Amino acid sequence: MSHREPFVLALPFAGRWLVQNSPATRVPSHATELFGSSHAIDFVPVDADGRSARRGLRSVFGSERPEEFVGFGRAILAPVTGEVVRVHDGEEDHVARRSIGALIGYALTQPARVRNGAPAIAGNHVVIRADDVLVLLAHLREGRATPRVGDVVHVGEQVGECGNSGNSTEPHLHLQVSESIDRHGRGVPLAFRRADELPWVPGNGEIVGA
Template sequence: MASAGVVAACTLLPGGEASPTSTPESGPAGSSSDEAVGTDEISPLVIGVVAPDPVPVPGSDELFHVAYELTVLNFAPRPAVITSVETLTTDGEVVASLTEDEVAVRDGFRTAVVGEDHRPGGDPAIRIPAGKTALLVLDDTYPSRDAVPATVTHRITASFGSPESGDGGVAVLWPDEVTQTGGTVTISTEEPVVVGAPLRGQGWIVENGCCTLNAHRNVLLPVGGRINGAERFAIDVSRIDVAATREHGYEPGVEVDGDPAQNENYLAYGAPVLAVADATVVAVHASVPDTPPGKLPLGPGFTLADLGGNMVALELAPDLFAVYYHLAPGSPRVEVGDRVSAGDEIARVGNSGNSSAAHLHFQLSRTPLIFSSDNVPFVLDEFGVVGTLDAASGELLGEPNPGPRRDALPLVLTVVDFD
């Protein structure tokens, strides 16, 4: 039986339909108030952080790098474009910022939408469809360890387009533009692990590595039920003719002596690979053939387990492993269970697995399975900086200051000597 004094009211369902409900015509005397209690506001961006807490790492540029990734879920029924990102301290100081163009870098994989295949070229804007999540790669730098804050958060501005289907229903409730704060990052108090160099000699170039945009920073994979930044601090090291690079710039030929179709002609090929610390050998693969130069073996039947080709994994300590990929066929000199000392030769540089030219992929991780375990930040005890390659011109620049480095990580496009 209906109650007296009740009228119908409506609430909007997600599809835009009216749902009947009931409300009293009036409440008891004194129950209403004219005082403002604030207003509900929709916040369409759900901002998260990819684990683990970042560890500040001193780089070969003599700055401290805090490398991490954000997840940005677009909860709105309208597509979003991020127009700016600012990193803030707890007192509101802006310590880093990105413009819309910098957020949308495709060739360097600054931002990627989950489930979309982002390749170089194409529309420079990163559009996050309704209900989709974007992964955003960040690298904040500081002049010293003392300057690194304990926590940071982020102020993200985004604009929204028209609903992607139908009349949008409740899409009218979503704003055209928002500025939200979120994605709080706790910066770890841990120190990077100090190890020796995995190679020796001169003229080595870090082709992929920490901390700016390159093919290691975009390795964000769903393994073990979570998004994992598996190669944050991994380095790909190849070898060049430094004199030729100084004279002609970085161009075809500075990495090879002879026919570039032959792996053995690459300057890095066959170089000794070294144990970076006293350790126990826990994994060895030695029978994978080299990949022809200029090719990648991706295709049907290729799996994550095939990416590294021939490899060696060393246990340096409990939950700490050094992993070496792309070794030459038959070159590993160690077997599982062997003990090695820092500086021992364990294999030779090759071009096996997912590799287009001879180089060494090296990293530390919490298990020998790099894609499902945390990537561990590290520094090398000593090396020399020759210069940095300018990606646009190919010129070898004399900056940051050439010279010796201790307990630092050689950064991407840095040319170094391991003497």
């Protein structure tokens, strides 16, 4: 586990996003340190009522199309200025799973995804090198990752769209800072800028963004 000072980022989106699996609550935030994820944070896009999608029979008993979620396709922005060192695309945006039955079945496939490495976990993703760390933006929409390896991106520049690829049960953004995204990579604490205030780590259940 890292003891570095937090690496400060800009929020990588506009609109309203619900915080889940925050390192403000626990570390490792996702119950694992694998792939540099010890301080990762998840953001789920929501509407004005705080919902990611309407509830219906399929949300209770089955699976749902990712297009039914309000945030599917929302722009994902670079939270730092740096060099793009990895772009992975081509992973399918699979169905979303909010029902108990669908979630249990999905959990049983978790060991296989871990064995298959970072692409199976992160899905479509972009990695930006800033200073001596790597910033990972994961679960992007298939075919919408815009930069190429070697490009320099700037804060606020669009790098993709919110999707449901990889280890994802509904459209959301997984963001982490780490020294490596290899299996035994070390995570780095993160924080976010906000106007006229000190950087902060939003907590679970907090809605951030404009």
